[in-house]
Amino acid sequence: MHIQMIGSRALVAAALLASLSPPVSAATVSGGTMVVNLDRDALADAIAIDATAAPSMYLEEFFDAPAANSRTATQILEDHIVPGVAEIPAKNLTFSVNGTHVANLTGRHAKPTTIEFDPANFASTVTGVIGLSGVFRFRVDTGSEFNRILSGDYALEYDAANMDGASGRSAWSLYNHVSFRSQSYNLFNVVLDIHDGSLDLSGELGLGEGYDHLFGTRDAIVGNFSLHTSVVPVPASIWLFVSGLGGLARIGMRRRQL
Structure with a gap:
């Protein structure tokens, strides 16, 4: 009985602590698209x-969200939306921002959107990723039948350790998740704009380490992108629950010290 009373008091104290704490302006994103323009000459070089x-290397096929999400990785590797194996235009290629739940077919590992941040202090608070649906199929000039690669099911991730001010490389990267995870692109000269319920991100694409097996020139600029999505608040109940857990942890530590 004594233990139960201590637990009840701790819960009450945690709830009071959460209610007295200053509000946290937590947000995530919902919906939207990322449009990519590849520079076919820069990519080949x-x-x-x-x-x-x-x-x-050139773009042979692009599977947007509806086309990609109805196919396995093997089907994306083999199917033709555009007949033949010729190069297709690499402009205005649209990826869709995923929701909080994603259903994957065989060989696909698209990620849900889990990003959370304080719009007033983005860089210091951002966690999680923005999941994107859509897949590139490139044809590589290997001189053999093993000459196609897939890149897509991207997760847009923020890691301050990736930033390099001298080169313009930002903290943002696009990670491939078709069949396996690899860093496809580092994002350069990025402009982030959060206002009026929207998040806009734009900049340039530089080759990541995911192209090292093709002897790609790391960080070579091969295109540009623009992402637009809506900013929505994280439900307050979640943050109150997290705050309450934090309060319980602090109370528990004080009791152990006593």
Whole structure:
């Protein structure tokens, strides 16, 4: 009985602590798109493998969210939306921002959107990722039948350790999750704008370490992007619950010290 009373008092104290704490302006994002424009010449120049007169690497197919989400990884590797194997335009390619739940077919590992942040203090508070649906299929000039690669099911991630002010490399990266995880692109010269219920992110795409196996030139600029999504508050009940747990932890520590 004594233990139960202590637990009840701790819960009450935690609730009071949460109610007296200053409000946390927690937000996430919902919906929206990221539009990518690849520079086909810059992309070809950045990949060292070049066995024939064809470009060293070019975009053969793009599967937007509806086309990608109805296919397995093997189907994306083999299906043709555009007949033949010729290069397709690499402009205005639209990826969709995922929701909080994602259903994946075989070989796919698309990520849900889990990002949370304080709009007034983004860099110091951001956690989680923005999941994106859509897949590139590139043809690589290997001179053999093993000449296609997939890149997509991206997670847009923020890591301050990735930032390099001298080169313009930002803390943002796009990670591939088709079949396996790899850093496809580092994002350069990024502009972040949060206002009027929207989050806008734009900048340039630089090759990441995910292209090292093709002898890609790390951080070579191969295109640009723009992302637009809506900012929505995280439900207050979640933050009150988290605050309450924090209060319980602090109370528990004080009791152990006593």
